[in-house]
Each structure stands twice: as structure tokens, then as C-alpha cells.
Amino acid sequence: MKITLRAGEKVYINGAILSADRKVSLEFLNDVTFLLESHVLQASETTTPLRQLYYAAQIMLINPLIRHEANIAFKRMLGNLLATFENQLMLKELKLIDEIVCNDRVFEALKAIRSLYPLEAQILSGDLDTIHPTHSDQPNRPEAIA
Secondary structure, rough: EEEEOOOOOOOOOOEEEOOOOOEEEEEEEOOOOEEEEHHOOOOHHHHHHHHHHHHHHHEEEEEHHHHHHHHHHHHHHHHHHHOOOOOHHHHHHHHHHHHHHHHHOHHHHHHHHHHHHHHHHHHHHHOOHHOOOOOOOOOOOOOOOO
């Protein structure tokens, strides 16, 4: 896998933070867990339930030393969301996200959670009449995420 960083951009790799001083390409020759800075959510940005869930999943990726604790927090939050949300599409997608995380595919779970932000906004605003899938008609099944 190959990624390109712009000058000043950071990437989180297996718990380490790398910063590029100029445009650089990195090629990973083995399995590695990484997260680009543009996908990193700051604690101050965890303003909705799904953003809080995303943050817990993100910690599992970028801080291996506390992965277990972050996983416990993720499962607790997910359980609360499943008990709170009534929208069937949201519940279905959250259950799929749980499956993805259980299969240790946290990066894919982050993408799936981000795809639900617009639906969450509709639900939280009370705009229940216009709720519709905000991503492709295909569900966020692990095999469907590229």
C-alpha cells in the first residue's frame, strides 16, 4: 500500500505519529495500521453520539497501548446507541459496524461511522420525514467497503 503526504501533514502509524516536512510517498511493505491526519477526530469535535463512537474506534487504531480500554468504551457506547436510536436504518448500520469491529477491521468501521453522520444529523434534528440512506444503496458490509 502506498500513501502520499503533503508538507506538514501527519500520519498515525502503529501508535507513532509521523510528520512530513515536504511532499513524500510512503509504501508499506507489510500489514500496518495507520490513520491519516485528515481522518483524525479531536476530542473537542466529539459533539454527537456517532462522533464519540468514532473517537473510541480511532483510539483503538492510533494508540495500541490502550486499545483494550478503547474497545471496552466503544462496546459500551455502541450498546447505548443501539438502545437509544429507533431508526431502523441506523440500527442496521450500527450492527454492521459492530460486526466489522469484531472482525478487527477498525479502519473500515471508521469509514462506516463517518458515512452515518448525515443520517445522525437528520435524526437529531427531528427531521424524520426525509430520512433516507446517505450512502450507496449497498449496505456497509465489510466485503462492500473498498
